[in-house]
Amino acid sequence: MRFVLPFLCALGLILPGLGHGADPRGEWQAPARDGSPWKHAGTGLTFPQILGDYRLSGQFTYKDGGVLLRYENADSRARADIFMFQAPAVAQTEDKHRLLLREMDTVEADMRAMAKQGRYKNLQFTDVVGKEIDLWMRDDLPIAVRTLTATRVHSGSTLQEAPVKQWIGITLFENHILTIRHLRPLETGDQGERDMEIFIGDIYQIIKDPSLRQEIKRLLEAYHANPFSKESEEAAAAVLAYLQQSPLLPVHVPQHPISGWLERCKAAAPGTEDHLLRAFMLGSAKAAFETPDPAKSVNEGARQFARVYRHLVQQHPSIALPDMQPFITAAEKGEGAAWLRQHQ
Numbered sequence: 001m002r003f004v005l006p007f008l009c010a011l012g013l014i015l016p017g018l019g020h021g022a023d024p025r026g027e028w029q030a031p032a033r034d035g036s037p038w039k040h041a042g043t044g045l046t047f048p049q050i051l052g053d054y055r056l057s058g059q060f061t062y063k064d065g066g067v068l069l070r071y072e073n074a075d076s077r078a079r080a081d082i083f084m085f086q087a088p089a090v091a092q093t094e095d096k097h098r099l100l101l102r103e104m105d106t107v108e109a110d111m112r113a114m115a116k117q118g119r120y121k122n123l124q125f126t127d128v129v130g131k132e133i134d135l136w137m138r139d140d141l142p143i144a145v146r147t148l149t150a151t152r153v154h155s156g157s158t159l160q161e162a163p164v165k166q167w168i169g170i171t172l173f174e175n176h177i178l179t180i181r182h183l184r185p186l187e188t189g190d191q192g193e194r195d196m197e198i199f200i201g202d203i204y205q206i207i208k209d210p211s212l213r214q215e216i217k218r219l220l221e222a223y224h225a226n227p228f229s230k231e232s233e234e235a236a237a238a239v240l241a242y243l244q245q246s247p248l249l250p251v252h253v254p255q256h257p258i259s260g261w262l263e264r265c266k267a268a269a270p271g272t273e274d275h276l277l278r279a280f281m282l283g284s285a286k287a288a289f290e291t292p293d294p295a296k297s298v299n300e301g302a303r304q305f306a307r308v309y310r311h312l313v314q315q316h317p318s319i320a321l322p323d324m325q326p327f328i329t330a331a332e333k334g335e336g337a338a339w340l341r342q343h344q
Helices: 004-010 093-116 186-225 230-245 258-268 272-290 294-315 322-332 336-342
Strands: 026-029 054-062 067-073 078-086 120-125 129-133 141-154 160-173 176-185
Touching: 067 186, 078 186, 093 120, 093 141, 093 160, 093 176, 129 186, 160 186, 176 186, 186 230, 186 272, 230 272, 258 272, 272 294, 294 322, 294 336, 322 336
Parallel strands: none
Antiparallel strands: 026 054, 054 067, 067 078, 078 176, 120 141, 129 141, 141 160, 160 176
């Protein structure tokens, strides 16, 4: 199976039709106005509108099946396209690898065809490298990776040339072929390489996320069952490690005034600040798994913070801070987010 048209579009600097009027191949849509992530029904993968330093600029849905997501980073002049197409049924691991190699061969053939048309020159491909993405409690996911450098030739009133570098990864997930393509100016050098590696790492985390979520939910339940047990402390550590890596649950603790309260609690009774920080983070995370509403996430983080504070202050009266009490009262009423907004 060859997806020639998508690859031809992907490997140019501009994909015709995106945001430039009607396109007979499909429809271009801007991201949701409320900032909610985009979810792919076929794979269950969820893509946030903000991914590191990249912003989702929209999606293109092909009439004959498949979709393209585009991320852009204006500061680094980089762009990433993610294609998802239904794949043929592949049962054996060897067949999966062969399928990925065939798709990578298509990429090279299409690039060479465009070079013959005068759209590119100086093509240089690295060898295809087979790698794997580690999935939780599932077989590792094979991915074929290669990079290429080329000079993009712009035709017009004056001839312009732009050296570019591309990273291409192709994998098979939930019976869909995923092609990830990152494009940047060659002149960005090492900084551009680091920027690309961070972005691809975030995409890998998105792919890993569905297999991790059931375990993270279990750990969240273990923590909330008894926030002060040894088991809950271990569960919390695993959830916090997940939150640091996952681009899908951007859970944050408002710096002011909470960071100041935590410092004062630490000075009065060392260790209490860790309990309070975990409470806010894991309370927020539990809500974030259920709904993408940021205000609800903060409210639930604040509510769990208040519960843990009430327990700790009985054991360590020295952490009772008069200026914290209005927040605790608001948090217990489910109004923590509004209170924090008013006191930033």
